[in-house]
Amino acid sequence: MKIAVMGAGAVGCYYGAMLARAGHEVTLIGRPGHVDAVNRDGLLFEFQSTKSFIEMKADTDARAIAGAGLVLFCVKSTDTADAGAQMKPFLGKDTIVMSLQNGVDNAERLSAVIGQPVIPTVVYVATSMEGPGHVKHHGRGELVIGRSDQSDAVAKTLRPAHIPVEISDNAQGALWAKMILNCAYNALSAIAQKPYGELVQSDGIWEVMRNAVDECMAVAAGCGVTVPGDVWGAIEKIVDTMPGQYSSTAQDLARGKPSEIDYLNGYIVRKGAELGIATPTNLALYAMTKLREGSSVA
Numbered sequence: 008m009k010i011a012v013m014g015a016g017a018v019g020c021y022y023g024a025m026l027a028r029a030g031h032e033v034t035l036i037g038r039p040g041h042v043d044a045v046n047r048d049g050l051l052f053e054f055q056s057t058k059s060f061i062e063m064k065a066d067t068d069a070r071a072i073a074g075a076g077l078v079l080f081c082v083k084s085t086d087t088a089d090a091g092a093q094m095k096p097f098l099g100k101d102t103i104v105m106s107l108q109n110g111v112d113n114a115e116r117l118s119a120v121i122g123q124p125v126i127p128t129v130v131y132v133a134t135s136m137e138g139p140g141h142v143k144h145h146g147r148g149e150l151v152i153g154r155s156d157q158s159d160a161v162a163k164t165l166r167p168a169h170i171p172v173e174i175s176d177n178a179q180g181a182l183w184a185k186m187i188l189n190c191a192y193n194a195l196s197a198i199a200q201k202p203y204g205e206l207v208q209s210d211g212i213w214e215v216m217r218n219a220v221d222e223c224m225a226v227a228a229g230c231g232v233t234v235p236g237d238v239w240g241a242i243e244k245i246v247d248t249m250p251g252q253y254s255s256t257a258q259d260l261a262r263g264k265p266s267e268i269d270y271l272n273g274y275i276v277r278k279g280a281e282l283g284i285a286t287p288t289n290l291a292l293y294a295m296t297k298l299r300e301g302s303s304v305a
């Protein structure tokens with residue numbers, strides 16, 4: 008199948024590489040540095056202590072999406088509207104579009120821009136760009152996708168490429184569970200520029216996280232969302248499973264890039280205000296992250 012990846016970054020290059028390895032025709036849409044490197048050498052893919060160059064097409068222009076049967080939409084939440092508008096003219100009416108993004112409203116926002124359905128997808132992977140055209144896999148890789156008419160076709164395409172896919176009746180709840188974890192850790196790690204293991208050693212941090220999570224759960228309930236699983240238990244485990252990890256928000260700030268905080272704690276604050284639910288801890292975390300955004304934090 009012809010597959011296009013909108014946003015050739017850490018997530019897009021990882022899934023693009025897995026699909027190209029399985030024999031699909033994959034085109035990456037990304038920024039000039041990555042695109043030039045991929046067109047020259049192939050995508051350098053570090054995976055389970057192997058390194059290989061994977062040949063695939065890459066382009067800076069969204070028109071390269073034309074003819075794709077499946078689009079993996081992998082830009083940061085801040086870029087959803089712009090990237091969606093760029094690709095809209097080149098989508099076929101039957102093109103399947105998946106949003107592989109954190110945050111809970113990307114699929115809805117993208118669908119409004121492109122005027123066709125988008126499958127919300129929860130991404131459980133750890134990947135990073137190590138340089139132009141160079142992606143490194145650090146762990147996991149499963150996807151949870153929302154149930155729709157297109158979900159079976161998606162699963163049939165992705166599973167043979169060694170991408171585990173679960174079709175869920177509550178993908179939205181799973182997106183919320185992941186966002187709540189992000190609301191607990193991301194801003195604190197960003198403000199302090201500390202990894203999780205070190206962060207929780209400081210006085211009051213667990214209490215701040217607990218308050219943030221309680222507010223998130225109240226907002227989720229107000230939105231009619233059932234959050235699956237033991238969210239607080241998952242949050243407690245992170246310090247043992249990822250003690251040395253800095254949140255993606257911490258990494259964005261350290262690189263002087265805009266973060267996704269508007270779609271994490273910021274989202275909870277906005278929804279809480281709409282619903283009349285107080286969210287003071289999320290507001291403080293949001294405001295402090297915004298203060299540090301754009302300033303040098305290293």
Ligand SMILES: NC(=O)C1=CN([C@@H]2O[C@H](COP(=O)(O)OP(=O)(O)OC[C@H]3O[C@@H](n4cnc5c(N)ncnc54)[C@H](OP(=O)(O)O)[C@@H]3O)[C@@H](O)[C@H]2O)C=CC1
Nearest residue numbers: 014015016017018037081082086090108109130132133134
């Ligand atoms: N990395 C990870 O391990 C995980 C990430 N996620 C989520 O996945 C999503 C993607 O994250 P990630 O892959 O890390 O982000 P990256 O920043 O690595 O990748 C996004 C890429 O898309 C590019 N881009 C943005 N807009 C356009 C455009 N209009 N045309 C072409 N290229 C564009 C960006 O360029 P530029 O930076 O120059 O704007 C960037 O290179 C996020 O929502 C993130 O939270 C979820 C789970 C794990």
Ligand SMILES: CC(C)(CO)C(=O)C(=O)O
Nearest residue numbers: 189192252253254255256
């Ligand atoms: C799971 C976690 C918190 C890992 O760092 C993450 O999703 C992020 O950094 O955005």
